Amino acid sequence: AQSVAQPEDQVNVAEGNPLTVKCTYSVSGNPYLFWYVQYPNRGLQFLLKYITGDNLVKGSYGFEAEFNKSQTSFHLKKPSALVSDSALYFCAVRDSRDKLVFGAGTILRVKS
């Protein structure tokens, strides 16, 4: 069965510093991976996805993610964090029937 793990409940960074939110996955077959962001009392917003091709995927709001097959990871990154990036981030993997399996989520706090 497909699964994802987000090993950190919370990540704290200073504004202007680079940020990384970690995700590892377990799949049978090719992985199709997604990152979503959720602001307080809102639904999930799509950030980016990896289907195939380049291991570095660029997404919305300056975010990117690096797919690493040997480490089964799909970490979310941003070169310079903003206070407005503070939110809850979810990693997800698509299973064989178009369903998404989500990680538990990571709270990102960016302090000024």
Add this chain to the structure above:
Amino acid sequence: DVKVTQSSRYLVKRTGEKVFLECVQDMDHENMFWYRQDPGLGLRLIYFSYDVKMKEKGDIPEGYSVSREKKERFSLILESASTNQTSMYLCASTGTGFDTQYFGPGTRLTVL
């Protein structure tokens, strides 16, 4: 622009009441999903539907049912609400293949 709407943002119901949560998408998507979101547990799939009048159980269907009479509308029903169904409910839709799942704003349901 992509649009998934949910009938209520906040809902308060009493134990034993029948509760209807409605979701409408305007993207002509075949697939629709209902999740519940609880702190530390991420998103868990309740039910999903690949077509009108079709429904399949997700990971936590107990205590819930669904209805999909029209392609654009997917309803979640709590036959007899219980306090352990207090949660955030999120609806999503997607087309076929590797399309992105788009989410509604969520309904925060409190059962007293």
